[in-house]
Amino acid sequence: MSAHDNYVVMVSFDGFRWDYADLYDTPTFDAMARNGVRAIRMIPSFPTQTFPNHYTLATGLYPDHHGIINNSFYAPELGGVYRISDRRKVQDPDAYFGEPIWVTAEKQGIRTASYFWVGSEAPVRGTHPTYWKTYDGSIPYMERVDTVIRWLKLPMDKRPRLILLYFDEPDHSGHDYGPVHPEMGKVVEYLDEVLAYLRGEIADLEYGDRVNLVVLSDHGMASVSPQRYVNLYDHIKPRWVEHITGGSPVSLVDAAAGCEDSITVSLNKVEGVMAWKKNEIPARLHYGSSPRFPDVLLMADSGWSIGTGGDPSVYTGGTHGYDNAFTQMHTIFYAEGPDFRKGYVQPDFPNVEVYGIVARLLELKPARTDGDPARVSGMFSTPD
Numbered sequence: 001m002s003a004h005d006n007y008v009v010m011v012s013f014d015g016f017r018w019d020y021a022d023l024y025d026t027p028t029f030d031a032m033a034r035n036g037v038r039a040i041r042m043i044p045s046f047p048t049q050t051f052p053n054h055y056t057l058a059t060g061l062y063p064d065h066h067g068i069i070n071n072s073f074y075a076p077e078l079g080g081v082y083r084i085s086d087r088r089k090v091q092d093p094d095a096y097f098g099e100p101i102w103v104t105a106e107k108q109g110i111r112t113a114s115y116f117w118v119g120s121e122a123p124v125r126g127t128h129p130t131y132w133k134t135y136d137g138s139i140p141y142m143e144r145v146d147t148v149i150r151w152l153k154l155p156m157d158k159r160p161r162l163i164l165l166y167f168d169e170p171d172h173s174g175h176d177y178g179p180v181h182p183e184m185g186k187v188v189e190y191l192d193e194v195l196a197y198l199r200g201e202i203a204d205l206e207y208g209d210r211v212n213l214v215v216l217s218d219h220g221m222a223s224v225s226p227q228r229y230v231n232l233y234d235h236i237k238p239r240w241v242e243h244i245t246g247g248s249p250v251s252l253v254d255a256a257a258g259c260e261d262s263i264t265v266s267l268n269k270v271e272g273v274m275a276w277k278k279n280e281i282p283a284r285l286h287y288g289s290s291p292r293f294p295d296v297l298l299m300a301d302s303g304w305s306i307g308t309g310g311d312p313s314v315y316t317g318g319t320h321g322y323d324n325a326f327t328q329m330h331t332i333f334y335a336e337g338p339d340f341r342k343g344y345v346q347p348d349f350p351n352v353e354v355y356g357i358v359a360r361l362l363e364l365k366p367a368r369t370d371g372d373p374a375r376v377s378g379m380f381s382t383p384d
């Protein structure tokens with residue numbers, strides 16, 4: 001590491017919809033846009049869920065290519081259903097395909113650190129970030145920032161040049177209140193303060209002018225209502241279904257032998273839900289080719305919920321997971337620092353580009369991705 005190398009700090013605020021900075025008071029986000037890059041919208045990958053998208057951000061691969069095809073999916077080779085609440089599965093390196101950016105960096109001699117980024121708790125390809133933590137959502141946000149700053153103040157031979165940092169808000173409140181609600185304003189304004197603290201501490205570092213700060217998210221949020229609910233078993237027979245994983249708004253179905261057509265034909269007559277057989281999923285979703293994909297994809301229509309019985313009153317507030325063409329699923333991308341233009345507005349782009357952006361900032365030789373760097377080349381102030 002040389003005294004002139006640049007750093008990258010990449011922060012995710014889970015479920016930060018593309019327009020929250022317009023709906024709520026966010027002076028720090030606005031200052032970042034003036035002093036750097038703001039994308040109009042970053043387009044998440046399908047399904048617009050937390051684990052698939054954070055791991056897409058880390059690898060530049062669509063969920064179909066990186067293995068985390070939903071927040072839960074049936075994977076007999078991992079010993080059953082992968083679930084984000086199952087610590088053993090989350091920490092199993094065999095769950096994760098592709099090469100996350102911290103592995104690319106570590107392989108090329110650059111130290112990395114992760115404060116809760118999806119995938120970093122597993123030794124993917126035998127490699128953890130140099131510094132990483134087991135997920136614990138109760139750690140106060142400001143304490144996470146303090147740790148990141150401590151990492152940036154380590155002696156040069158121990159200091160990471162790439163730091164990833166995760167916060168589970170505003171997603172959590174977005175589920176409770178829906179995206180447009182006075183309580184959401186309070187949460188987003190607090191996140192703006194967290195960002196202000198991080199940004200101020202970075203500016204105070206001796207080499208703060210060599211830190212590129214990237215702030216983004218995994219997906220947006222849409223309002224749901226018990227009035228827009230489809231009970232799948234009102235329309236299909238339980239014996240047509242071998243396994244069903246996921247939930248609302250995306251479920252993955254292993255059909256009983258020969259029952260794929262019965263499921264799709266029956267559900268496609270129903271308002272609020274769409275069903276596709278594996279080979280008929282629209283190409284724009286880049287979905288269904290993973291060896292982990294079963295037979296049928298079920299997707300609720302925008303703002304609708306699907307389930308297999310139970311109390312529909314749980315479908316209040318907000319959710320995500322829908323079609324990534326649905327604008328309310330779109331999310332944020334901000335960046336500032338020595339390698340970014342100032343006041344640049346980046347047109348919409350897919351989140352498979354983020355791995356390549358970070359690889360470029362750190363001058364890494366990238367692994368193969370689903371991205372096309374030409375889509376985002378306008379955001380840089382420095383030549384490739």
Ligand code: AMP
Nearest residue numbers: 049050084090116118135137168171172
């Ligand atoms: P969801 O809204 O269901 O897509 O998932 C968001 C939730 O994922 C957050 O509220 C976090 O609690 C949880 N989460 C994020 N990262 C991790 C992790 N590394 N391990 C376990 N849970 C996580």
Ligand code: ZN
Nearest residue numbers: 014015050218
């Ligand atoms: Zn999320």
Ligand code: ZN
Nearest residue numbers: 015171175320
């Ligand atoms: Zn969520």
